[in-house]
Amino acid sequence: MGFSPTAQAKVVLLGSSGEEGSLSFFRSLNLEHVSPALLKGRGISPLSASPGWKDEVALLALMRRWFFARKPDAGFVLTDFPATLLQAKVFDEWLETRGEALSAVLAGPGAPEALVEHYGTLGLLPEAAVPAQS
Secondary structure, eight states: OOOOGGGGOEEEEEGGGGSHHHHHHHHHTTOEEEOHHHHHHTTSOOOOSSOSHHHHHHHHHHHHHHHHHSOTTOOEEEESOSOSHHHHHHHHHHHHHTTOOOSEEEEOTTOOHHHHHHHHHTTOSOGGGSOOOO
16 A cells, blocks of 8 residues: 555644644644654653753654654654754754655744744745745
């Protein structure tokens, strides 16, 4: 049994593009929805509420375990990660290591400007998906 191209889509939602309407659309495509909060809720890794480099390391470790445990042809919708430019660059390295590529990156209101610029430079962020800067 083969997978359809949408089942293999790998999408990152930046900012508040992860609102319920967008997620419902992606769920209808039968893609796995992943976020650090969901993984933490499953008890995969403890992350404290206090920000700091240890939490950054724990978050990257949590997401790395998820990324490398999944089947390479499995599609996903990723929200709340990457949240920083460092996380985006690490995630890019993971994708390259597995010979994978993102299908698209969508930016909603509140998307970090550094991430919008990063993914725009890579040609993954459609012009129409870039939020208007006020």
